[in-house]
Amino acid sequence: MAIKILSMDDELDMEMLIQTRFRKQIRERRYEFIFAHNGIEALEVLEQHTDIDIVLSDINMPEMDGLTFLTRLNTINNPRVKAVMVSAHGDMDNIRKAMNLGAFDFITKPINFEDLDITIDKTVGHIEMLIQHQKERDQLVSIQNDLLIAREIQQAMLPKIFPPFPHRKDFDLHGFLEPAKSVGGDLFDFFMMDENHLFFIIGDVSDKGVPACMFMAITKAIFKTHFLHSSFENIAEEVRQVNAFLSEDNDSFMFVTAFVGVLDLTTGVVEYVDAGHEPPLILRKDGTVEVVKKKTGMALGIDPTYDYHTQVLTLQPGDTLFTYTDGVTDANNEAGDRFGMKKVEELVASIGPNNTPKEINTTVKATLKEFIGTHYQFDDITTLTLQYYGN
Structure with missing residues (x-):
């Protein structure tokens, strides 16, 4: 021209x-x-x-x-x-x-x-x-607009109404996801499988940004398909099927760690599968904190033939199960200090069992924000907190 x-x-x-x-x-x-x-x-x-x-x-x-x-x-x-x-x-x-x-x-x-x-x-x-x-500026603006829409879509996919089951007096739960970028790869979800069984999951995709967000959406959707209104007999078998699906044609070699649980609301028994995820904490009614000692399985999306195992923990009335992604423990400040597992235990213990799941998560989020300070947040931060009251 x-x-x-x-x-x-x-x-x-x-x-x-x-x-x-x-x-x-x-x-x-x-x-x-x-x-x-x-x-x-x-x-x-x-x-x-x-x-x-x-x-x-x-x-x-x-x-x-x-x-x-x-x-x-x-x-x-x-x-x-x-x-x-x-x-x-x-x-x-x-x-x-x-x-x-x-x-x-x-x-x-x-x-x-x-x-x-x-x-x-x-x-x-x-x-x-x-x-x-x-x-280039127009392209950047377009990408930023797309990321904003992607963030809105991702946040819309996550539970956001709390308390989610206000008519239930036997339990309460709360979760939040704070992505490191516009969108993130962490996930959490929960739903009632029937009147007496609550399904919940927290996970962390291996990558960040849009690819991780897409893998997160697929993972969340597949778990919901398998467990919603399911009359499963073996939670490990259901997780194995999900893993086989995620592993198939996974040319990007992405994977997701996950803690998958089903709470029997009549007994407080949690059947769960650990897929390479961070160890949850139990804040007992008396204020003590226990790290859930568990057999750690392989992350989802790696080996379609991996054999997962069901494990069990029991919540007594007044106990709280605190689950999180490694963005909590790996948070860093300007000095290069890592927040670490010990600080997580101390923080949960200091909050105490008399606070609601929302109050616990709000305190954790504020504490991490103060700890990180002006340093950049390099990983997604997600928590899912479940409090069991019993009948």
């Missing part, structure tokens, strides 16, 4: 001179010239031709001189249009004024057309750079 140049000069032979000197570039459609004889005509031309790239303007002209035109050009607010001013050799006062008014470059009379060609090429290069920067 030809570079469109508006040449403005009151000397009528300048038009013929430019067409003669640049006939090759014009014939090859490298340049396209439009001519005006003063600033007023030039402004009219700019209104008609919004795709003009360069204005080649004489400074001394009747009716409207080049400096006045340059002032008017600034009001058009089109950063793509670049002005190259032409003035008599030695007229540095007007050239200085023109540059102060925003002219991109200048040449002097009598015009050296080789110099003019070089100046036009330089100006074109600058314009192309601006166009490229604008494209």
